[in-house]
Amino acid sequence: MKKKVVILAEFIGENHNSTAYYWSQITKYLNGDYEIVLIVPENEHSLAFASKYNIKTRFVKIAVHNKNNLLSRLLGQVKQTMSFLSVIKEEVYSADLLFSGTNPIVTMASLAVLKLRYKYQWLVLVHDVFPNNLIPAQVLSENSFFYKVLIYLSKKMYSSPDSLICIGRDMKTLLQEKTGSCEKIYYIPNWASTEKIPSLEKADNEIINDLGWQNQIVYQFFGNMGRLQGMDNLLKAIQLSKHKQARYLFIGCGSEADYVKKTLEKINNESGYEKIFFYGPLDLEKNHIGLSACDVSLVTLSGNMFGLGVPSKAYFSMAADKPILYVGDNNSELSILLSEYQVGWACEAAKPTLLAEQLDNVTDTLQMSDTPLMQPRKCLIDNFSETLALTKIKRVVNTMMVS
Known part of the structure; x- marks a missing residue:
């Protein structure tokens, strides 16, 4: 029985x-x-x-x-x-x-x-x-x-x-x-399931093609734009970043979505070009398209979040074979993960100037032809x-x- x-x-x-x-x-x-x-x-x-x-x-x-x-x-x-x-x-x-x-x-x-x-x-x-x-x-x-x-x-x-x-x-x-x-x-x-989330080429992504960002280094924030996601820190860093080849895509919704939309309009006006695009919510059956619409997945948390949560989007992004730029407390789970496996970069939370420098450095790195190939999807299959x-x-x- x-x-x-x-x-x-x-x-x-x-x-x-x-x-x-x-x-x-x-x-x-x-x-x-x-x-x-x-x-x-x-x-x-x-x-x-x-x-x-x-x-x-x-x-x-x-x-x-x-x-x-x-x-x-x-x-x-x-x-x-x-x-x-x-x-x-x-x-x-x-x-x-x-x-x-x-x-x-x-x-x-x-x-x-x-x-x-x-x-x-x-x-x-x-x-x-x-x-x-x-x-x-x-x-x-x-x-x-x-x-x-x-x-x-x-x-x-x-x-x-x-x-x-x-x-x-x-x-x-x-x-x-x-x-x-x-x-x-x-x-x-x-x-995350690699069956539900296939690995798709950025060049074939319909969102990227609609934006005309095929030749740009695209950073993507995907999911909940809430109080604990450190949106203010991320937007300040994007505003401070200087690399002209970087683009930022926001897909999702949440309590901070209106603030994100208002701020990105200001940043775009200051930049003189469309540096950021707010896509908004994506139909659930198209999640895999959203996850593949980037070169780097932004996974961010507010400061003082040690031990309080682990964003699932990091694992879904790895399934989509996208490296992660994680913003959060030192010694938090994703910070430890990125120190163990070469699948992205980590930056301390609530330090927009430091994050801006990191964004520019990663953009430079990804433009180099001899950049070592990261394999987030293989890492996920082997370990998560x-x-x-x-x-x-x-x-x-x-x-x-x-x-």
Whole structure:
């Protein structure tokens, strides 16, 4: 008789977002060996996924909210959590394992409280560390009383799961400090599928051809333009950069998108030519086209993000065979990765002048005919493949089943 694993996911679906993609692959991989019960909000992506793979699913009503408004987001998380808990209580008593993420954070906090009563085995995949992420987002002050209270409560919350899987070595260090233990924390990095993301030549890219940038060195920012992505630092650096052969492409959306559009217009006017182009959101089925529309992928974070997150776009860019220019804290996961593998460059966060120099230097380097060939896609296949990551996750689940 197969053991029962309840998977609780905020998003699921192979063509929704990166979080949904990761949970989709995990669910499919575990489905053969375990009795899977999936708990997810009902939408077109979750309905299609459950139907396509014939996975037993408990759908809950989705709590619609404005994620860019803090109050709306909090109320939405509370509503979503109430929907989740009504179903979890029915399933968890007969489950051998509950497998969930850190979002919504209100749900994770509620599961920690619920565990006091139901005593279930709990595995958490950590993508964010709360409330530490509120500091770089400038939501709270590190010295505020409320923040100190949240830090105290978060230590209890992150200590509640029986095991944690984190996606960065810097994140593991932070979680060890928070929980006081390293034995139950597993480091398993993010991954990307080379089947879903092919390697395409920049010269054949429709976006590049429409812009007429075939002979320029193109830097691309792809994905969420949010509070924690260090957009201000990146734009200031682009403004300060001097190389006339460099072009900058922004694909995506987010809370900072309007600021990006307004600022790039100013930079273009000052430059006297179209130095930057704002493409905006891209249809999901065309993500691979967006990822290949560059020579270098820009992966940026705000300062003080050590241990708080690892941008999945870095791995998707590697799958597209694009080198990375990472902007973030020293000794963070991507900084370590770039020191181990020759697949790009790193620059410290919140230093626009330094980044501007780096952009100009990389542009010079890429124009040289004898530049050593980087192989990001091969690096991903060898070290960050989907199969490697899923095998490690399954091993953690198996270990918990026999413990």
